[in-house]
Amino acid sequence: MSELLDFDIAQQRLLDLAHPLPNELLPTSDCLGRYLRAPLAARRAQPAADLSAMDGYALAAGDAGTWRIVGESAAGRPYQGALEPGEAVRISTGALMPGGALRVLVQEEAIVEGNRLALAPGGEASERHVRRRGFDFAANDVVLGKGVRLGPTQLALAIAAGFGAGRLTVGRLPSVAIIDSGSELSDGAAPLTDAQVPASNGAMLAAMAAPLASKVNRIGPVPDNMAALADALDAASGADVIVTSGGASVGDHDLLRPALAEWGATIEFWKIAMRPGKPLLLARRKEQIVIGLPGNPVSSFVTAFHFMLPLLRRLSGAADPLPHTMRLPLASDLPEAGPRTEFMRATLGADGVRPILQRDSSALRSLALADGLIRRDAHAPAATAGELATVYWLQNGGTA
Numbered sequence: 001m002s003e004l005l006d007f008d009i010a011q012q013r014l015l016d017l018a019h020p021l022p023n024e025l026l027p028t029s030d031c032l033g034r035y036l037r038a039p040l041a042a043r044r045a046q047p048a049a050d051l052s053a054m055d056g057y058a059l060a061a062g063d064a065g066t067w068r069i070v071g072e073s074a075a076g077r078p079y080q081g082a083l084e085p086g087e088a089v090r091i092s093t094g095a096l097m098p099g100g101a102l103r104v105l106v107q108e109e110a111i112v113e114g115n116r117l118a119l120a121p122g123g124e125a126s127e128r129h130v131r132r133r134g135f136d137f138a139a140n141d142v143v144l145g146k147g148v149r150l151g152p153t154q155l156a157l158a159i160a161a162g163f164g165a166g167r168l169t170v171g172r173l174p175s176v177a178i179i180d181s182g183s184e185l186s187d188g189a190a191p192l193t194d195a196q197v198p199a200s201n202g203a204m205l206a207a208m209a210a211p212l213a214s215k216v217n218r219i220g221p222v223p224d225n226m227a228a229l230a231d232a233l234d235a236a237s238g239a240d241v242i243v244t245s246g247g248a249s250v251g252d253h254d255l256l257r258p259a260l261a262e263w264g265a266t267i268e269f270w271k272i273a274m275r276p277g278k279p280l281l282l283a284r285r286k287e288q289i290v291i292g293l294p295g296n297p298v299s300s301f302v303t304a305f306h307f308m309l310p311l312l313r314r315l316s317g318a319a320d321p322l323p324h325t326m327r328l329p330l331a332s333d334l335p336e337a338g339p340r341t342e343f344m345r346a347t348l349g350a351d352g353v354r355p356i357l358q359r360d361s362s363a364l365r366s367l368a369l370a371d372g373l374i375r376r377d378a379h380a381p382a383a384t385a386g387e388l389a390t391v392y393w394l395q396n397g398g399t400a
């Protein structure tokens with residue numbers, strides 16, 4: 001076992017090897033899923049002026065018992081002028097507070113007769129119903145940091161900060177080629193013999209990579225011979241990242257390493273102390289990075305989750321490319337862990353995280369049922385239900 005590289009060290013070496021691709025300046029509307037490459041300082045305050053948070057009446061400062069309603073401030077159509085003592089305006093949620101008004105009386109607590117306004121019993125005008133200028137952010141506040149991913153909420157914030165019609169500095173996304181390799185693999189076009197297997201890994205890996213790639217080129221399935229692998233690597237030559245699945249192990253037909261050497265790549269590491277996923281391989285040719293994933297479907301997924309996705313995030317400019325964990329109570333017991341860092345398929349429920357008993361690295365059905373992966377460090381002692389476990393949440397099937 002001593003020749004196996006530690007899991008966390010391998011992840012760190014991968015990240016050290018990869019550098020963010022050059023920046024692009026893109027219209028904000030084209031930035032969904034991109035990583036910001038410069039901190040974003042707001043061009044405006046939010047809100048830009050004091051607003052009412054409720055439908056009701058904005059009251060002039062001072063303690064009048066009743067007020068005279070002198071007009072209205074609606075969203076987008078503010079009241080022109082300032083309130084004198086004893087005056088009030090009808091105001092709607094999101095509308096500007098008029099000058100001289102500090103408090104809002106919600107309409108449920110108001111009694112209105114004609115243009116006279118009074119407090120209903122128990123009613124109280126309050127500053128709580130006023131949103132102060134800049135309480136969310138002030139002009140020049142850094143609202144999003146460098147390396148943050150622009151998901152739906154971050155895009156909304158960038159637009160609110162004044163960049164809706166502008167451009168953002170984001171990282172270029174890598175292009176990815178995915179090679180299914182193995183003579184037993186079929187693309188499904190012809191009926192399968194018992195010796196054939198549908199090439200399911202390529203579709204899974206392409207779906208995982210798609211949100212983080214400028215384009216995904218699928219190649220294969222490629223049979224186990226040097227000439228076919230060489231052709232496949234040539235076809236993939238333009239990609240920033242080449243991901244292979246299968247042929248990474250030690251059998252006579254596992255030709256990936258010699259094929260990569262012939263293609264001009266240098267092996268950075270091979271074989272990790274993780275389960276599943278031991279035969280994982282990392283190679284590079286100049287700036288191109290090759291990740292050789294094991295062929296077993298669960299091994300392919302787990303290594304893609306822990307290595308391919310962090311690599312794509314890092315190249316795209318992410319500040320924080322590794323998947324996050326959370327600590328959740330176990331819904332059932334766990335045996336003592338083995339000698340490799342293990343990732344167990346698990347479901348999440350109201351009673352906590354429940355390991356799935358199927359641990360064979362070819363068993364796809366249990367993978368498709370899993371909501372998370374429990375991380376077990378090498379030689380961890382047995383754990384009982386109720387103890388906290390470290391879990392990776394497979395949000396959106398593991399793409400996020």
Ligand SMILES: Nc1nc2c(c(=O)[nH]1)N[C@H]1C(S)=C(S)[C@@H](COP(=O)(O)OP(=O)(O)OC[C@H]3O[C@@H](n4cnc5c(N)ncnc54)[C@H](O)[C@@H]3O)O[C@H]1N2
Binds near residue numbers: 181247
């Ligand atoms: N003597 C040893 N044998 C094996 C070892 C070892 O250390 N010594 N490691 C085992 C482990 S762990 C794994 S994981 C596998 C992975 O090996 P490969 O990466 O070389 O994968 P293949 O042998 O090509 O395929 C394994 C398995 O997966 C199926 N497969 C392959 N590609 C796909 C695909 N694109 N879509 C769906 N299924 C695929 C393939 O048919 C095989 O059943 O090696 C162990 N052996």
Ligand code: MOO
Binds near residue numbers: 276277278279296299
């Ligand atoms: O690492 Mo293999 O992926 O254990 O089956």
